[in-house]
Amino acid sequence: MKTRTRPQAAPPAARPDRPHRWVRIGVPVVLTLAWIVVFLVGGRMFSQLGELSTNDRVQFLPASAESTRVNELQREFALEGVTYAVVVFERETPIDDATELALERAVTRLPAIDGVRSFNATPMIVSDDGLAAELVIPVASAGEIDESVAGLRAGLLALVPEDTAVYVTGPAGFASDIITAFQGIDGLLLLVALAAVLLVLIIVYRSVMLPIIVLVTSLSALCGAVLVVSALARSGVILLAGQTQGILLILVVGATTNYALLYVSRYTEALARRDSRWDATLEALKGSWQPILASGATVIVALMVLLFSQLDSNRTLGPVAAIGIVFALLAAFTLLPVLLLWAGRAAFWPRHLKSVATDPTHADVLEGVGVWARLARTIARRPRAVWVVATLLLAVMALGLTQLRADGSPSSEYVLGESQARDGLHVIAEHFPAGAGTPAIVVSDVDTMLEATATALEVDGVDSVRIATLGGPTPITPEGVQPFAEGAGIALAPIVVDDRVLLEMTLTSAADTTDAEASVMELRSALDALSSDILVGGQTAIDVDGNEAAIADRTLIIPLVLVAILVVLMVLLRAVVAPLILIGSVALSYAAALGFSAVIFNTVFGFGGADPTVPLFAFVFLVALGVDYNIFLMTRAREEAFAHGTRRGLLRALVLTGGVITSAGIVLAATFAALGVLPLLFLTQIAFIVAFGVLLDTFVVRTLLVPALAYDIGPGIWWPGALSRDASREAETDLVVR
Template sequence: MNRPEHMGWAALWGVHGKWATIAVAILLSGLALGFGGAAEVDTDPAAALPKGAESATVVRLRQQLPSGQVLPALVVYSRDGGLTPQDKDAVTADAGRMAALAVGGRTPPPVFSGKGDVALLTVPLAGALSNAELTEAVGRIRAEGRAGLPAGARVEVTGGAGFQVDLAAVFQGADITLLAVTASVVALLLLLTYRSPWLWLVPLSVIGVADQVAAKVVAILTRTTGLTVDDSTLGITSVLVFGAGTNYALLLIARYREQLRLHGDRHSAMTGAVRSAAPAILASSATVTLALGTLTFALSPFNRGIGLAGAIGIVTAVGYALLVLPAAMVCFGRGLFWPFSPKLGQADPTRTGPWARVGGAVARRPALMAAVSLGLLAVLAAGAAGVHSGLSQTERFRDRVEAITGQETLSRAFPAGSAQPVVIISRTAAAEQVRAAAAGIPGGPRVTIVERTPQYTRAEAVLGAEPGSDESFAAVRALRAAVHAVPGANAVVGGAEASDLDDRDAAARDQRLVIPLVLAVVLLVLLALLRSVVAAITLVLTVVASFAAAFGAGWFAFTHFFGFPALDLSVPLLSFLFLVALGVDYNIFLITRAREETPLLGTRGGIVAALAVTGGVITSAGILLASVFAVLGVLPLITLTQIGVIVGFGVLLDTLLVRSVLVPALVTLLGDRFWWPGTPGPAVRDAERAGLGHEAPVR
């Protein structure tokens, strides 16, 4: 008999090849970790806006104006009941002292609200300041403001400078926290799954290295290809690597444990494990990778960044799971599984375990089980009624940093829209016509020309509608239509409110395009893997139903328990992608095993046997993946909290209800028609099943 190390890829974890594989993995990983460097996080405001958005054009043009070379720090003074004369004197004194920090050595006079309870002092800082220099400058402004302020008055620094400093501080150390919490959760769940004091260390170490290598590959691409990422993108990528990589490891180790009961030689057992697990793992990883790849067609830079970075993470995870993990596992004997080490010739306990009883119960009453499952999913999906998307800048972060509270103070004290006016940039020759056209739209906004160069003129329009409202967005659309109609003006409209509108339009367009692409990718992978139209369509419909239920339950939780005002614009699309692409993994693991069992046991017996032998590992994988996504809640973005809740709950639904009850019930009801037009592949009758490996000594 040929030794496994002479059989193709099996040589990678053969008697001698395993050490070479590990040495190469250590070398390549070391090179990536040593020379990958840190990711370049793009702080250009235009880079965060949708591709082709008019608001991004405004940002680019404004950078050519003198005002584009400064970053304003807005110092907001307030007192309940109104500012006192002493407060106003302190504000005036601050204007003189803070002029030393301002570009040009002066600040504009402070502006007082109509009620006299809030004052605004603008300190223009140099836009070219590094993050460290900007943090120091904002810190000095805050110290100066508080130093001479009478007791009872408040001072808050907001504006572009305040937001940039505060949000950077919020994310400071967040990546380390995310990694530590994720690794701790994975370690705990692996320890509970295997009940071995050391087995969990092997997959955790391999996947942990894969996570860091993926991060370094992404970092290299940010410097060489212009890939745009931010801290949240890197966080999601890390979660994907840990979640998907550990899922693949769980399936591989479960197959390895089975093969150790059939083979005396652990290298032969690993060959059988990889041979049987690889098709499902490769199909699963291909589904997720291709689904993430559809995000490259999105307009949103955030979505595109997650698509490319996430795809890199998944490819890295599956590479380490199928190449490095087998070599690492066979370096140790059966004692790695102690105290529950599998023994040669031992019966597989899963065949008669609790999941076998669940499968039997479902197979006896498939119609009732399917009806109850679908009814429960429908009830949960109904929670999505009245869903509202779109968070303002001040609503996107859970931490109430000073820049956010300062912005809210401004919004309460000054007319709606005055804190963040709409920006209009046009050719100077037509500036007056543009101003008149803008002022003439319904609602009569106050339009003021604030900056003029020989080429371009910047005007600001204060809208009367509440920021973020449908009326405000309608006003921006009307404003754009009016100024675009001015001949030769080349006018464009931007600013915070226009950027929010562009984000909404891009999100709606991305959903219309990407969601069908994701469904097509998943369907095509299932067709290629199962060669069954009925099976592929059935499985896709089940994961879509799971997403609808998770989305409805998530929205109900956000409104009734979390108090979130709305979903972030990217949440529906990303939640759908992650749930459908990752959720179908468990169906792939289940149905590929059913294809192996069906030729021997029939369709009904095959699905029951498949559920029996995969139930434990898939349940462990689902709980682990759900827990890893829940870890996104340690980051301060409400966006990530919402994605973590929806995807985490959806994965649990997929694991405990859809894969365990609904899919087996539907397969039983459909019978052999489930495999139409193909038939299940031949049962595994290779040397491992025939027991040819028993001649080898136990190792």
């Protein structure tokens, strides 16, 4: 067997291409100082990011959506800048006149609570069974809704009889629960994500300094992204959603760590051959910039395709997350090399550098005893069997797509765990028409309001109709506006704005159920036949319009993302066959992850469904990030193919990148899994799908399917490039399977 001698680094005097000493010192100093500024300023803005986000779903709907138009008109009939809290009282014994009076006095005697306008409360309604009562209280939507609702709950509990249970539900109640759940983004989520990354890095590197260097790089990238995103949100350029804030954090930390792992791998290889840290840094950058930049580009391209979305929440996520990836790339190309340049071999202490570095020029890399060398030899012996089995495994998992319910989930299930707003809805459903707390809102002309009322009452699922008056919502029938209670005298005059009135349709089903959505769609159809000027909105209509827009986005965005990433891969690999295989394998992996997750959601967790945006977000992240690992593998395979031939080069790439790509996959899966600590259904489902899908890409697609299929195809994988026509070195591959 021929032996190879390690090339010796030339002494500094013999390196005319080496930059001047002041450049080698000045550039790292300037970059370090710049990132210190970014870290300090962006870190201060991080705690303010949550204040700039909103969770009001109607704000993200298309402006043309019917519920959006109703929401704008509704403000003219009500107090400006308010949402509504539905207060429900429940007792085990019937509510008599004295108890009803005590409950009404409790509302009027409420102390001053910021944002709560109890003096504008609607009249109390007692249920037919006498065991519950409800009323509506306006709450300022621009203030701290969670604090207002908490104060309202505490104030009522202190004033009502001891044997009376109090619930605050409705839009304000659910907004309070969601805000409370999102409060963990600034602290708990970041802590869990960093702890998971640190643990994996310690296991991978078994050193003290290197994991800290990687985490500092990730945090600096996050601070830079937060600095830009917060400035854009503050200036009103973007509308920031609470869920976007959490995804940005996870994506930046995970992506930066992935890029760092690839660079560190190249840096250790360079240090194994060179005595100079500067020369090793330049070599590492030369070997890693292309796959890292290509990986970042695929993610950015996929994210920017979201700009074609109808939903503003999707459209905003694109540029926000893309900004995060840009800073991840900047940190990986500037801060990380500088920190490792300062640290040198000390970064790997207490391990000796030779124990963690592999010389990629070693001729016997495929004849080792490690797990990756053994896997490479297995693929070389039975490539077709390996990729066929891997494909069948993914296909079986994809069958679970038949169990996927992603046409919308009840809004009452959006917050996992305890939710008093959800409990209040259950009480309403038990004692009142289930939709009493959240009626459908209809805006009609004055001339057609009685006909609209008659038409609505004929719709299956509509229980009763009320009209907005100065004294609050008042019953209305096809005969006209009714007195609020028997013997109350003359009915109040309705509020008229631009010859329009506002009607509230109480539904027999809870507002967040499919039955309620069916009633709203039937109501729209019936009223459209009466007059095209009649608009139907409200919470159920918002859900209907949001789901329709999300499904339309999903149908449009997924094909566009596939095409965009395919183009990037063709440019990167200068081939057609390899990109098609990479895209197809990752798409199959996505289907497998989504199918398996659907079964788990239905049978283990018992979720009632998923938001239509869940498959879309999971697709964007899984395809874009999953392709990253294939890029890391195939760019190295292309590099090795020029020296060793396609098949042998592919096996060498598998061995040389196996450890770093597997580590990157585990890190990314751990960071996305951290989203599950927040008690929000949407983020929990995204966390599970993406984390599981990344592990599939890491251990099945990149480890088995792609290498085996590419090996089976041989040089044709690079068609129509020059490598596809070079078969002169392919016979050498036989050496690895003897």
